[in-house]
Amino acid sequence: MKVLIVEDQYKLGQFLKRGFSERSYTAEWAQSCMAARDALAEDNFDVIILDLGLPDGDGLELLCEWRRCGFNEPVLILSARDTVDDRIAGLNLGADDYLPKPFSFEELLAHVRSLMRRQCAVKQTMLEHKSIKLDLLSRTVRLRGQPVELTSREFALLEIFMQNAGRTLTRSYISERVWPGLVEDNLLDVYMSRLRTKLEDGAGTLLFKTLRGIGYQLV
Structure with missing residues (x-):
């Protein structure tokens, strides 16, 4: 299972990549919008974990761009923007799930597994x-x-x-x-x-x- 982590905070990005790798996921880490675009153009991912505050753009704009271009990979927003309005905006713009920071890694993992179960249930033949x-x-x-x-x-x-x-x-x-x-x-x-x-x-x-x-x- 392949996970794309889009997160600009160095320590958090390392923590997430190590955590997924230790649980037998293949994790790729992108620290900017540009790096995330390149990663998604080069490869397929089972789920994308997306931060919103990125150094070269807003994660919500990146999400909208992906959906307009037909990218249908499950996206979980992981962000310090934790108001109800923030969550509603993220889900309305195409996110499949939303988890505010700070968070428990085990809870994040449970959300990812839930997304995977839903994705498998609707897989087209x-x-x-x-x-x-x-x-x-x-x-x-x-x-x-x-x-x-x-x-x-x-x-x-x-x-x-x-x-x-x-x-x-x-x-x-x-x-x-x-x-x-x-x-x-x-x-x-x-x-x-x-x-x-x-x-x-x-x-x-x-x-x-x-x-x-x-x-x-x-x-």
């Missing part, structure tokens, strides 16, 4: 984007209601995009998940060309946007 339907159980894909034959690697590649529709995915992020440990720079381009041939021609519209030197985006 059917992914849909525009005219594409991807069934994770039957491992089938339909375009405008018609079946599309994909290889296992093509299916894995499309699944990553369908789970992250609208997000910019870097080349390294995609390659590591489809071909872990394999380094062939042009392999991703070959498979993207195949997906485009099988899906974009049938959809009659652009589905995959290339960001030169960065990666791809399902639009």
Whole structure:
């Protein structure tokens, strides 16, 4: 389970990262809005713990930005802003939970586990984007209601995009998940060309946007 900690206080950030690591979580720590944006663009996380007072921006604005861009990772706000109005604002703007400082780490852990249980309960088995339907159980894909034959690697590649529709995915992020440990720079381009041939021609519209030197985006 991967946790992104967005916290600028050095001692608290270290404490949180160590606490999660000791309980067998994979924890990444970002100390600014910019670092948090980069972390979320590079990787997927099961839950995000977000402080609001960050050195280069407000955590609530960062949360709004994530939700507008289609990021749906569970977010728990951990903040010294502890009034009822603060909590209501955070939840209304897209947070899934709110825990004021000071806090008990065991209580924080219980909140994180609760978020994970809720996330697992609503996990989708059917992914849909525009005219594409991807069934994770039957491992089938339909375009405008018609079946599309994909290889296992093509299916894995499309699944990553369908789970992250609208997000910019870097080349390294995609390659590591489809071909872990394999380094062939042009392999991703070959498979993207195949997906485009099988899906974009049938959809009659652009589905995959290339960001030169960065990666791809399902639009």
